[in-house]
Amino acid sequence: MATDVLDATFAALADPTRRAILARLKEGEATVTELAAPFAMSQPGISKHLRVLERAGLISRGRDAQRRPCRLETAPLRDAMDWLANYRSYWEESYQRLDALLGELDHDGPDAAERETP
Amino acid sequence: MATDVLDATFAALADPTRRAILARLKEGEATVTELAAPFAMSQPGISKHLRVLERAGLISRGRDAQRRPCRLETAPLRDAMDWLANYRSYWEESYQRLDALLGELDHDGPDAAERETP
DNA sequence: CGGTTTTATAACCAGTTGGTTTTCTACCGT
């Protein structure tokens, strides 16, 4: 998993407009003007965002006369999730420790193991 | 899940130095100089990266005399994974469709249902 | 052909980012 791929992916995801565009593309292909409609932004503004998404591999574009329909590409999203998944065990481990602590408190009260002379 | 939280999280993750710092912190707490050691970068450079990570909630810092040990905080990583997980069904669906298509080909050949006058 | 629609490109601007060097503060050990 090349670092600059993750760089581009995370950077592309760090903008709410671009995340909204991706969310819209989950519903299916869309043209640039369709994608631009919900936003109070100029068309070239949207085109710039689309170029960022395209260079990150998050969308691909076809041809339909004048239109350039965009479609979602999920491969980089999976790479990003794979990277994040490396941390899943870490936070689940925290839960396990918390669970164990709570269980111990419930049973014996705090520091039951360390107590010696009651 | 507030959008500016995801903004800050993804933006923080979009830098290889910062991702390497997080990876190091999986092994446990570390001081600034410990974190800086592997990089060909000035100490203030690392401090700047740490501030970005801290403002994104990805690390927290304690006190140990002059040292400010950093520890990993996973909550924003979970939020990021939650957001990405919304796309998991999409790419799995693609696999399902591919699976279905391959199964159909194997059984009846393509377009078996549409055939009428052989 | 001429006009309209769809998209891309260019040039520009303000603000942010990633890095530097220099300096400052706070704490430790002797």
Next chain:
DNA sequence: ACGGTAGAAAACCAACTGGTTATAAAACCG
């Protein structure tokens, strides 16, 4: 009290971002 160590803060810089307007290119429609 004093010198050394850990880290932060400030000032600066080049490069990149996110937005704009204006213009151009490509393909349709009549």
